[in-house]
Every structure is written in C-alpha cells, then in structure tokens.
Amino acid sequence: MVYMRLKKSSDFSRVYKRGxxxxxxxxxxxxxxxxxxxxxxxxxxxxxxxxSVVRNRVKRLIKEAFRLNANLENHYDIVFIARVRANNAAYPTIEKSMNFLLKKLR
Incomplete structure (x- = not known):
C-alpha cells in the first residue's frame, strides 16, 4: 500500500495541536x-x-518499518518523532517500537 507524505509545516502543526x-x-x-x-x-x-547522517538513517528506518507494518483500516495523518535513544537503535528495535504504537492506534 502506498502512503502519502506530510510535507507542510502547517500539516505537522495541525496534527500536533488537534491530534x-x-x-x-x-x-x-x-x-x-x-x-x-x-x-x-x-x-x-x-x-x-x-x-545529519544519523538523523537520515533513523528516518529511513522509521519509513521502512511503517511501509512494511502499517495495516490501517481508517485514514490518518500520522507524525512519528524519533527520541534521542533511537540514534543507536537497530531496525528490529525501531520496528518493534512502531508495531507497539500502531497496535495502540488500531
């Protein structure tokens, strides 16, 4: 399934304030x-x-974990924020964390 990206600062702000x-x-x-x-x-x-190298690596891990694990029935605007601990995390750790959060969302 293909997911669109949130790009505008106003979209991020709306999700933070109302979400x-x-x-x-x-x-x-x-x-x-x-x-x-x-x-x-x-x-x-x-x-x-x-x-920047570390930040981009964390972004890639998050995007890939979402691509492989997101099975959402409803439509959402979603923002993932990486915490400082994510800088050393391996892919399985990020994936497990994301699955935990997406399970709560469902």
Missing part, C-alpha cells in the same frame, strides 16, 4: 483522523538525535 499521541522509549506517534481518503505520514528527527 492525540502515544509514546514509548524510541518513538512518539501523533495521529489525527482525516477525510482525504488516504493515510499521510511525516517523520521528524531533532538535531538532538545526532548529526
């Missing part, structure tokens, strides 16, 4: 139901996580 959230040690998930007919996903990784 709900779940969190664990590695990721924070903000979500807001939408009526657009598709699920849109955004990823945010702060400079606290590490330099």
């Amino acid at each position: 709900k959230s779940y969190a664990d040690k590695y990721l924070v998930l903000y979500y807001l139901p939408n009526n657009s007919g598709e699920t849109r996903v955004g990823v945010s990784v702060s400079k606290k996580v590490g330099k």
Whole structure:
C-alpha cells in the first residue's frame, strides 16, 4: 500500500495541536483522523538525535518499518518523532517500537 507524505509545516502543526499521541522509549506517534481518503505520514528527527547522517538513517528506518507494518483500516495523518535513544537503535528495535504504537492506534 502506498502512503502519502506530510510535507507542510502547517500539516505537522495541525496534527500536533488537534491530534492525540502515544509514546514509548524510541518513538512518539501523533495521529489525527482525516477525510482525504488516504493515510499521510511525516517523520521528524531533532538535531538532538545526532548529526545529519544519523538523523537520515533513523528516518529511513522509521519509513521502512511503517511501509512494511502499517495495516490501517481508517485514514490518518500520522507524525512519528524519533527520541534521542533511537540514534543507536537497530531496525528490529525501531520496528518493534512502531508495531507497539500502531497496535495502540488500531
């Protein structure tokens, strides 16, 4: 299934302000139901996580884990925020964290 990306700052702000959230040690998930007919996903990784190479690696891990594991019936705007602990995390750890958060969302 193909998911659209959240790109605009206003979209991220809307999800943060009006949406709900779940969190664990590695990721924070903000979500807001939408009526657009598709699920849109955004990823945010702060400079606290590490330099650009580390941040981009964490983003790639999050996007791939979402691509492989998201089976959502409803349509949402979703934002994943990486916590500082995610900088050393391997793919299975990120995937497990994401599955935990998506299970709460369902």
